[in-house]
Amino acid sequence: MTDGLSLNEQGLTPLTEQPANRRHVQTGDLAMLFTSDYKRYVLHMHPEGVTHTHLGIYRHSALIGQPWGAAVQSQIGHAALLLQPSLTDLMKSLKRGTQIIYPKDAAYIVHRLSLHAGSRVIEAGTGSGGLTTALAWAVMPTGMVFTHEMRPDIHQVARENLARVALLPYVKMMLADIEDGFKANDVDAVFLDVREPWRYLPHVRAALRPGGFFASLLPTANQVIELLHGFDQHHFADVSVEELILRPYKASPSRFRPDDNLIGHTGYLIFARCIDPGEDMGRWQRPERQRYEARLRTEAEIAAEAQRRAIDIAAGGKKYPEMPLPD
Numbered sequence: 001m002t003d004g005l006s007l008n009e010q011g012l013t014p015l016t017e018q019p020a021n022r023r024h025v026q027t028g029d030l031a032m033l034f035t036s037d038y039k040r041y042v043l044h045m046h047p048e049g050v051t052h053t054h055l056g057i058y059r060h061s062a063l064i065g066q067p068w069g070a071a072v073q074s075q076i077g078h079a080a081l082l083l084q085p086s087l088t089d090l091m092k093s094l095k096r097g098t099q100i101i102y103p104k105d106a107a108y109i110v111h112r113l114s115l116h117a118g119s120r121v122i123e124a125g126t127g128s129g130g131l132t133t134a135l136a137w138a139v140m141p142t143g144m145v146f147t148h149e150m151r152p153d154i155h156q157v158a159r160e161n162l163a164r165v166a167l168l169p170y171v172k173m174m175l176a177d178i179e180d181g182f183k184a185n186d187v188d189a190v191f192l193d194v195r196e197p198w199r200y201l202p203h204v205r206a207a208l209r210p211g212g213f214f215a216s217l218l219p220t221a222n223q224v225i226e227l228l229h230g231f232d233q234h235h236f237a238d239v240s241v242e243e244l245i246l247r248p249y250k251a252s253p254s255r256f257r258p259d260d261n262l263i264g265h266t267g268y269l270i271f272a273r274c275i276d277p278g279e280d281m282g283r284w285q286r287p288e289r290q291r292y293e294a295r296l297r298t299e300a301e302i303a304a305e306a307q308r309r310a311i312d313i314a315a316g317g318k319k320y321p322e323m324p325l326p327d
């Protein structure tokens with residue numbers, strides 16, 4: 001064992017060296033056994049490898065050389081399909097030390113952070129490495145994810161998870177509290193999945209390239225409000241708050257209908273861009289917010305004027321015409 005990884009994990013071929021268009025399974029490949037009851041086992045092909053499942057044992061020596069998509073048999077005759085795991089399969093296969101970001105949210109985060117091969121992105125906290133998996137998948141082979149986690153036990157779980165899915169070459173894993181700043185700079189994007197992201201906005205500014213992308217996922221509305229105030233103070237604009245609801249269906253032609261279970265809420269997704277610190281934030285707020293804040297200012301001015309007139313009237317009997325009120 002080195003770095004807490006088994007020899008098996010060290011022998012895994014990095015994902016970019018496993019061309020998706022190859023037709024047959026090779027030693028070093030990441031593969032998946034998909035059973036008829038929709039269970040999935042992600043495995044690393046090794047000539048001496050053996051995968052134990054609830055439907056029996058599958059020897060890798062019998063799987064290597066098979067075409068992708070073939071049905072293979074366990075030692076007690078149960079069939080499983082031999083497939084290349086998708087990104088969703090990889091994310092779902094991770095060992096959990098913490099709650100992970102759902103694939104639906106991860107996919108949209110990658111899109112909104114505008115990540116592509118070659119991007120450099122900071123993340124905190126790493127947690128189990130759920131989102132890290134999606135970020136690394138997006139930026140490989142020439143980009144890098146700089147992920148930060150302050151708990152040593154969770155950091156180790158994530159490290160083993162990323163090694164197991166062959167994405168560790170595209171991730172620098174920092175065992176660090178982001179209270180002390182990030183361990184990378186001049187990055188294209190920063191994503192925070194921590195309880196109080198607004199506290200770290202000065203560090204985000206320091207690490208992001210000018211105009212860079214910021215995003216966070218927060219479970220509660222009061223956290224979102226704190227973060228929105230933080231954007232005003234630290235010069236982040238083009239702000240949006242969104243939520244994704246994914247509705248799964250029963251994929252049965254004879255009984256096609258929505259699934260019985262729907263996950264109601266995973267988190268609010270908040271996005272913003274880091275802008276010039278000399279800018280007047282008032283003019284970069286959303287138009288509806290500018291209108292609302294202008295109205296609040298007018299109401300406050302009217303209330304102050306009404307109070308001043310009331311004092312004048314009480315003091316000397318002065319008369320004023322009626323004041324117009326805002327709509």
Ligand SMILES: C[S@@+](CC[C@H](N)C(=O)[O-])C[C@H]1O[C@@H](n2cnc3c(N)ncnc32)[C@H](O)[C@@H]1O
Nearest residue numbers: 100101125127128129130131149150177178193
């Ligand atoms: C909800 S988990 C992140 C899950 C992750 N996004 C995933 O998809 O697997 C939040 C993590 O942030 C870490 N964390 C919280 N505050 C931190 C800080 N100041 N510095 C570094 N990590 C922190 C926690 O230890 C925890 O593991």
